[in-house]
Amino acid sequence: MFEVQLNTQSMQKPTVTFHANAVEFFYATANGGGKSFHVGHIKSIELAVDNKGKQKLVLKTDFHTVTEDVDEKAVSKAQKLVAAVQAAMKIVSI
Numbered sequence: 001m002f003e004v005q006l007n008t009q010s011m012q013k014p015t016v017t018f019h020a021n022a023v024e025f026f027y028a029t030a031n032g033g034g035k036s037f038h039v040g041h042i043k044s045i046e047l048a049v050d051n052k053g054k055q056k057l058v059l060k061t062d063f064h065t066v067t068e069d070v071d072e073k074a075v076s077k078a079q080k081l082v083a084a085v086q087a088a089m090k091i092v093s094i
Contacts, residue, residue: 002081
């Protein structure tokens with residue numbers, strides 16, 4: 001299982017996990033909220049750099065795109081999570 005708190009500076013403090021072929025996003029908001037994606041539905045996942053030089057985690061499916069800022073101290077863990085998801089995407093087909 002991989003777990004990364006992507007950004008401690010935002011109010012939502014997004015945390016992403018990868019376990020049993022599912023990527024889940026959790027948010028520290030009043031209404032809870034979260035998003036789950038099976039690797040078979042994910043079209044791409046990557047760490048990208050925006051025009052201000054900030055790292056972002058970008059996950060895309062046919063119907064959703066999730067983009068979250070990544071703190072510098074979380075980049076290494078986020079890279080490992082992305083690599084694990086990408087490896088699972090190659091194995092799983094729906």
